Amino acid sequence: MISVKYYLKSPKELKNTILVRIRDGRRFDFTSATDEYVNLEDWDAKNGCCLSSIEELKNGKMVSSRSAETRNRLSTNVQVNRNLIKLSELIEDEYKKSDKSNISKEWLRRIIYPERFKIEEKTDPNLLEYASIYLEEKTKEFERGKRKEATLTKTKCIIEILKRFFRYEDTAAPMMTEIDRNFQRCYDDYCIEVEGYMNSYSNRTFKAIKTICFHASANGYQINPGIRHLKIQLSRTVYPTLSFEELELLENHNYQKPYLENARDWLIVGAFCGQRCSDFLKFNTSMIETELVDGKETFFICFTQQKTEKHLRLALHEKIVKILNKRNWQFPGSISSQRFNEYIKEVAELGGITEPCEGGISMVVDEKTKKIRKVFGTYPKWKLITSHLCRRSFCTNFYGLISTTALMTASGHTNEKQLREYIQDVDRKQAENFARELNLINTINLK
Known part of the structure; x- marks a missing residue:
């Protein structure tokens, strides 16, 4: 029988990522990070879940806190606990259906992060599809306090520019294996001649496109290996200064x-x-x-x-x-x-x-x-x-x-x-x- 438990590793103040551990006797013992996080003071280590009530000292007695801040914290805790219960049920259901010899850390991660594995290798995502996956991941990091809002804004801008570029070219979004020097030239020409962007801004956005491709490569998707050699030619722009x-x-x-x-x-x-x-x-x-x-x-x-x-x-x-x-x-x-x-x-x-x-x-x-x-x-x-x-x-x-x-x-x-x-x-x-x-x-x- 599979055992599913949640815990914090090396807990620190403020936000902590909740980890899940699955075991079945001596058959296996795997751990992975989840998409959920919790403040240390809201974690019930004994039961492996978020606190469902918060007490405070009042008139010499411990009573349930009813402040607005506490209500907000408990509301978040309830939602996190629901998500953890849902994940536990999903893991148990998948375990019943799976070949026990295939249980691995990757098997567990596929359940936790379906968006990263939803596209089979034979149908790798195109550039726009993966840019959306990238944005979704950065949005979750932002919600955890690990990413700035400016990163999300920049990524959304890149996606919109790419959509306009493909509409202008009257072509479908290319696969990431097709991001080569020719794509770079066409993209630069569009940004400068059609959008009216500065050369420096065009270069910065293409650098962001390369970053998205490298992120895809790190997650097991195929990209053009030559993209690493596509240099960003930063033009020397003159800016005024005061002596x-x-x-x-x-x-x-x-x-x-x-x-x-x-x-x-x-x-x-x-x-x-x-x-x-x-x-x-x-x-x-x-x-x-x-x-x-x-x-x-x-x-x-x-x-x-x-x-x-x-x-x-x-x-x-x-x-x-x-x-x-x-x-x-x-x-x-x-x-x-x-x-x-x-x-x-x-x-x-x-x-x-x-x-x-x-x-x-x-x-x-x-x-x-x-x-x-x-x-x-x-x-x-x-x-x-x-x-x-x-x-x-x-x-x-x-x-x-x-x-x-x-x-x-x-x-x-x-x-x-x-x-x-x-x-x-x-x-x-x-x-x-x-x-x-x-x-x-x-x-x-x-x-």
Whole structure:
């Protein structure tokens, strides 16, 4: 007789994946993760299920908790328990029908994850079919807190682009063994010429398609082995940055309107902290700590990056400290990223950032469909100013002035190659750094 039990392996706080273990005497003993998860405090280890009641201490007695939070937790627990009971019944039914010599871990996983095995090897899924399977799996990971919503949004966008591409080509979705260099060329042509996407965006979406194919390969499906050699040619896009001199120009400009002075100060903060606007626009002085470094009072700001969820303790540049002192030790007033993007263009224009500069501006390119795409050309630099310029200016300005390791720590880049691709005019910056070191050597030799 088969025994089906549920447990947590190496339980930790918050969410834990529930594992299932099946046994039949000494015949077999197999374990697999399920699609269910539970908070550690809601797990009944003795009975191998979620708690059906939660008690709390009230007036010296343990009584059933009836708070809204508890009701929500119990509602989730009830649903998880139903799913576990349903899975147990399914395993037992399949066991009765199966050849006992075929019972294995894969047999168990086929019952738990039917969507991964529902398509026989002789009818491997095409690209669109597997993209949907991929999205379904990532959605479950998101529900467990293991994936960001941005991943789901990106995958949905890829699927919609592929659907439009196949409709335009009047062809069925190809098998994953057919994703080759010719497919890449046709896809790139469609994205750039029909959709009006930038080359860099087309490349990023194709990279995501490769990721979907590699995921399929990891799950046992056939893909074109040559896909690993399809290189993503990332074009070098020019993005504007503000130099130290330009930032000083804005810092010294007398803005007559308070909202512009507020936006200008946030711009300075962003350009000297190296963070995304989703992080630095939320800075407040309660995040600041003080410490003596080499005998000098140094201010640090402690926060968790929204995108990476990485905790940082970042030394504040004297330009930021100057703004805090000017504002009675407060950051500039609260502002949305949308308004910030709007106001800093005005800040830059009034501050004299008007030189002609290459770049792209989002415009409506089709009045009928209201399709918006970036149109590249030469514009006054202030028109190209966006919030992302802050972080890029920081990396570009400080590259070579501080160690690459320190710069990567501040900016959040994980490797030097990624940082170099991000920095504008990196070759010129390297040449300048070499010249500085050469001048230093010459000075020493002259002595």
